[in-house]
Amino acid sequence: MTLLAGKNAIVYGAAGRIGTAVATAFAAEGARVFLAGRTRARLDEVADRIRAAGGLAETAEVDALDERSVDEHAAAVGPIDVSFNLIGHGDVQGTPLVDMTLADYERPVVTAVRTQFLTARAAARRMIADGRPGAILFFGGAGDPVREFAVGGLQVAFHALEAMRRQLAAELGPHGIRTVTLRTGGIPETLPADFAARAEIEQSIAGKTMLGRAATLADVGATAAFVASDRAAAMTAATVNISCGALVD
Template identity: 30%
Template structure:
């Protein structure tokens, strides 16, 4: 297999959660460009349709499914239906997540439960469903999206940091458990990107300037830059890599 062939996803079925915008949408587009049949899920039907239209306009094959990832029964049912109609899954991009900014004394029980549910529990639910429905004829991959907040502490983000750190631990536990089943499980930990997610920070020019000084590259990530990293982790290019956390943050966590 040549280096270029290793990155190809022709004939592969890849499901991307939380793909109605931001990094999920960009990742889905890149996976499609690499040849994958992409299934995108999210809670915003119109936004999913817009992402699908973009992928189809570029010649890709995409299917959409409106799905609340915190509804475990709905997730299991949807994954089973998709696998039956489209084919067994070759890769899962566990991207659905929600940010939360609040001082530790202001985090309510409801806040905590909501963030853990969508960012960590839903990641496990999707991974479990994928493992039951994966393509067993070749190497498959789970890519869990963590965050730089899963690697370091971030002020005012106790619930988010806990959830994303949990994603890192879950990734490692799954990786060692399913390695002999020809399944790779890795995590991608993005830093600050120009998306809606760090909106509160980016809305303030002074806060943005402070943030940029903390990033060695002195810039935010461009959403489209996430795509090649996801293609690498979903494809045979990373076939001997499992249980790893790939920091993707302009050098932020290297300091």
């Protein structure tokens, strides 16, 4: 039996590399996936591939930073079992903090907190109203300072999201709603092909792991599907480490 049979899952940022991997894995495990994002054409391409493989997928243009857009889409979806926000945060990397503008530094923090609050709230409200236990997933996780590369406000954004996730876990637990973060330590497949430091970053990520390789998009999708399923029903207020041993808890 598939892990997510009969479940409805919203994936925000589903046209991105990670979003596509997660949506595809959810559909392969039997979920009806609702692909949300700002570019309908790219979402439709992902949906077509999912349907061609026998999965169920629907698409919608949703601005995950806009309260009305998020709430109206969640209401239109109907019952919600899983929500995973994977939109980009607009972070600027490669510039030391002392050389960075305030706007570039704070953008990922403000963006991450705003969008995750809106989408998590929308899902939780629906789950509570329907008396339907569910899972709200986060991506990133708090981590140690990065010395090798200038990552701007990205780590600050991840720490802020972890604070939100912990509070949501405490408040939503009595309703049977779980919140879990996935941490990877870096996924080389998500780096632009023409990124100047790509090879260096790939080697750095793999070199820190215990398995001699970095996490893949397939790893993220498979793990997300398990965490979202009833087999992980006892898992909340938790961080799932899928870093191949790069991150030691």
